Amino acid sequence: xxxxxxxxxxxxxxxxxxxxxxxxxxxxxxxxxxxxxxxxxxxxxxxxxxxxxxxxxxxxxxxxxxxxxxxxxxxxxxxxxxxxxxxxxxxxxxxxxxxxxxxxxxxxxxxxxxxxxxxxxxxxxxxxxxxxxxxxxxxxxxxxxxxxxxxxxxxxxxxxxxxxxxxxxxxxxxxxxxxxxxxxxxxxxxxxxxxxxxxxxxxxxxxxxxxxxxxxxxxxxxxxxxxxxxxxxxxxxxxxxxxxxxxxxxxxxxxxxxxxxxxxxxxxxxxxxxxxxxxxxxxxxxxxxxxxxxxxxxxxxxxxxxxxxxxxxxxxxxxxxxxxxxxxxxxxxxxxxxxxxxxxxxxxxxxxxxxxxxxxxxxxxxxxxxxxxxxxxxxxxxxxxxxxxxxxxxxxxxxxxxxxxxxxxxxxxxxxxxxxxxxxxxxxxxxxxxxxxxxxxxxxxxxxxxxxxxxxxxxxxxxxxxxxxxxxxxxxxxxxxxxxxxxxx
Numbered sequence: 443x444x445x446x447x448x449x450x451x452x453x454x455x456x457x458x459x460x461x462x463x464x465x466x467x468x469x470x471x472x473x474x475x476x477x478x479x480x481x482x483x484x485x486x487x488x489x490x491x492x493x494x495x496x497x498x499x500x501x502x503x504x505x506x507x508x509x510x511x512x513x514x515x516x517x518x519x520x521x522x523x524x525x526x527x528x529x530x531x532x533x534x535x536x537x538x539x540x541x542x543x544x545x546x547x548x549x550x551x552x553x554x555x556x557x558x559x560x561x562x563x564x565x566x567x568x569x570x571x572x573x574x575x576x577x578x579x580x581x582x583x584x585x586x587x588x589x590x591x592x593x594x595x596x597x598x599x600x601x602x603x604x605x606x607x608x609x610x611x612x613x614x615x616x617x618x619x620x621x622x623x624x625x626x627x628x629x630x631x632x633x634x635x636x637x638x639x640x641x642x643x644x645x646x647x648x649x650x651x652x653x654x655x656x657x658x659x660x661x662x663x664x665x666x667x668x669x670x671x672x673x674x675x676x677x678x679x680x681x682x683x684x685x686x687x688x689x690x691x692x693x694x695x696x697x698x699x700x701x702x703x704x705x706x707x708x709x710x711x712x713x714x715x716x717x718x719x720x721x722x723x724x725x726x727x728x729x730x731x732x733x734x735x736x737x738x739x740x741x742x743x744x745x746x747x748x749x750x751x752x753x754x755x756x757x758x759x760x761x762x763x764x765x766x767x768x769x770x771x772x773x774x775x776x777x778x779x780x781x782x783x784x785x786x787x788x789x790x791x792x793x794x795x796x797x798x799x800x801x802x803x804x805x806x807x808x809x810x811x812x813x814x815x816x817x818x819x820x821x822x823x824x825x826x827x828x829x830x831x832x833x834x835x836x837x838x839x840x841x842x843x844x845x846x847x848x849x850x851x852x853x854x855x856x857x858x859x860x861x862x863x864x865x866x867x868x869x870x871x872x873x874x875x876x877x878x879x880x881x882x883x884x885x886x887x888x889x890x891x892x893x894x895x896x897x898x899x900x901x902x903x904x905x906x907x908x909x910x911x912x913x914x915x916x917x918x919x920x921x922x923x924x925x926x927x928x929x930x931x
Contacts (some may be wrong), residue, residue: 447825448901449725464491464675464718465724466682468709471689472728472818474736476796476805478830478905479729480504483520483685485903486727491680492528493521494672497705498687499536499569499594501587506694510681514550517542519685522556528680529556530672533565534705534715536594538614540650543660561666564613566598568622569594571647572630578643586738587894592704595694601741606634615658616665623654672718680728682722684712690818709822728824728899730815731831735796744808744849747784751806754784759803768792768804778841786841794834809863810835812896813852819899827897830905832889833878833912836871845869847881850896866892877914878906890916 469486471477484506487493500516505524518539521527531537543668546556560872573590583625586592597608608629614622630651641647668674678683691697706715713720723900736742737755745751759763769792777789787807796805819827838846845867866889873885882890890901906912 443448449727449900462679462683463677464680464683464722465476466676466686466712466718467725467727468686468712469721469727469729470686470707470709470822470824471838472691472730472815472824472827473687473689473734473811474740474742475502476735476737476798477689477729477731478761478828479685480506480515480520481830481905481908481910481913482727482729482828482903484523485655485910486683487521487524487527489681490683492672492675492682493519493524494530494532494682494684494712494716494718495519495535496532496684496712496714497534497707498703499539499591499704500538501589501591501703502687509618513548515545518545518549518560521683521685522554525555527559528675529560530666530682530716531560532672532716533563533669534711534717535563535648536567536569536591536705537562538569538589539612539615539661540653540814543657544666556664560664561671562612562661562664563669564611564616564665564667565669566612567598567863568610568612568614569607570597570610570629571624571650573579573597574635574650575633575641575643576632586704595704601928603629603905606632612661612665613667615654616662616667619658620656626654627651635806647843669717672716675719676722681716682716683714684709688711690822691814696821709824712899725825725829726823728819728822728827729903730827730829731905732793732808732810732829733790733796733831733834734806734811735791736810737798737803737805742806742808743814743852744811746790746807746809747786749780750784751787754840755804755806762802764802764804765792765797775840778837781842786843789841790834790837793837794831809817809847811849812893813849815897817852819897824899826900826902828903828905828913829901831892832904833874833906835869836874839845839869839871848896868892874906877904878912880914880918881915889927 469483486608504520505512505514506520519529521529576593577586577590578588601609606629610622634644665851688703688707690708692703694702694704696708709726711842734744740842773790774792777785780786790808791804796807798821835846843865845865846869847863848866850864868885869889870885876883877886894901901916903916904914906914
């Protein structure tokens with residue numbers, strides 16, 4: 443079964459001279475995050491020479507299933523398990539040095555060498571203890587992860603506070619480690635003193651500062667002072683895949699304020715935060731999932747249960763209620779048969795494992811929103827789309843919907859405030875099973891055509907399970923009969 447795919451209509455570069463300049467593709471999530479981007483990057487990585495991060499930090503986790511086992515990474519690029527690929531973390535990222543050093547040691551214990559492969563821009567922002575404390579204080583209002591990313595980016599813009607430089611970069615550790623540690627301690631101490639000298643996080647942050655020299659020692663070999671490192675590689679013929687953290691609907695400018703992440707997540711920013719000229723751009727690859735989810739507060743038009751779901755997930759995250767608690771309290775099968783969309787959303791979360799990778803927080807669940815996808819694809823010039831978790835749509839057959847609910851018109855709502863939906867009855871468990879085995883029948887092709895017509899872009903792959911082999915290429919799926927392509931409403 444093919445596990446990787448080129449977007450349609452792009453010429454192959456297999457016959458390009460190795461002396462010719464290379465190119466860059468950008469892969470981004472098209473919804474609210476957790477679309478399975480790492481899985482797609484893992485499948486596409488053999489086609490590229492460099493996998494690069496251009497935004498975000500330890501506030502975005504991605505889980506990778508490998509022959510060596512499962513690992514949840516937050517800052518290392520997802521191509522880490524492909525020995526041929528170089529890894530680059532660009533200047534647009536916010537680096538938590540303690541967590542990154544821990545990740546490097548984790549993969550090293552799994553037998554993965556990063557020597558000569560990993561390059562981290564010396565100009566990447568450095569997350570400091572006072573950033574983490576500031577973020578934790580305000581995390582409830584927005585729903586952040588409390589990793590200090592927002593305050594870190596804020597200090598990058600502020601530059602100086604109280605005549606003290608607060609915008610520290612990773613390269614500062616390379617140039618003068620002692621002064622960097624002293625500066626961090628001074629800024630943190632001033633903040634605590636301004637609050638009356640007390641804080642529940644003093645001991646924890648003090649331990650971080652004591653551990654910074656050790657983290658710096660791990661990172662030192664990977665810090666890249668050459669701003670043009672990636673450009674030089676591409677000029678020499680390298681093919682780059684930029685990996686976006688979070689997703690486009692959470693962009694700090696383009697998303698719905700204030701419920702956004704603190705960095706630019708749109709594909710255009712890859713060339714700013716990734717330290718490469720946009721003239722090398724070739725295509726934009728989008729990743730979405732058929733069972734949508736969102737963590738934290740903010741608009742979610744297709745949410746099952748609407749505001750009730752949003753409030754429940756918010757309260758659950760505060761009280762640390764997660765997967766184990768829900769599994770012990772509820773019967774997913776019983777909830778699935780309920781006529782209440784809130785219950786169905788809870789059941790789908792339990793059945794599909796929609797809990798935060800790093801936080802364990804329950805994710806808000808929504809139906810597939812093709813109207814929203816169409817708008818995002820058009821706005822950001824997305825060339826092709828991978829759709830994950832298509833296999834999970836089978837759960838709807840056992841629900842009161844008795845088919846797949848899909849939002850196809852923006853702004854259309856019923857009297858109870860829930861979106862008017864189209865029920866797609868054509869998808870069957872048999873078709874999904876055949877798909878996992880590498881055969882797309884007329885019913886599955888009908889679903890693919892239905893989605894493509896509504897989003898205005900080709901599907902280039904379907905995720906029919908968590909395993910690598912479950913990613914099915916759609917380079918040339920057969921047209922489905924009209925009867926199979928049209929859903930019953």
